Amino acid sequence: MSELNLVEAYTFRLMGVELEKFLAWEEEHNKTCPFYDDGTSPICPSGAIGGQMTFSFTNTGLGTIVVVECLCYTVHKNEKGKINVTDFDSW
Numbered sequence: 777m778s779e780l781n782l783v784e785a786y787t788f789r790l791m792g793v794e795l796e797k798f799l800a801w802e803e804e805h806n807k808t809c810p811f812y813d814d815g816t817s818p819i820c821p822s823g824a825i826g827g828q829m830t831f832s833f834t835n836t837g838l839g840t841i842v843v844v845e846c847l848c849y850t851v852h853k854n855e856k857g858k859i860n861v862t863d864f865d866s867w
């Protein structure tokens with residue numbers, strides 16, 4: 777059995793400094809994001825089931841890079857719709 781067969785799952789979590797960075801950014805971003813459903817629009821462009829935020833975890837030899845991308849970045853390339861929340865100090 778090779779060593780690769782011992783890996784049953786990869787799990788990624790957003791916690792600590794990275795979670796704090798994301799939540800602070802999200803709160804500010806939602807104030808101007810065209811895809812944020814603030815309850816004033818009859819239809820949320822991101823859809824009834826959400827899916828507005830995409831979380832990317834990139835494994836490196838030093839640590840995991842965490843990038844969060846809002847739908848407004850994906851669709852409109854809104855530069856303020858993407859943030860790297862990686863806690864580089866923990867590497």
Ligand SMILES: [Zn+2]
Nearest residue numbers: 809846848857
């Ligand atoms: Zn957005």
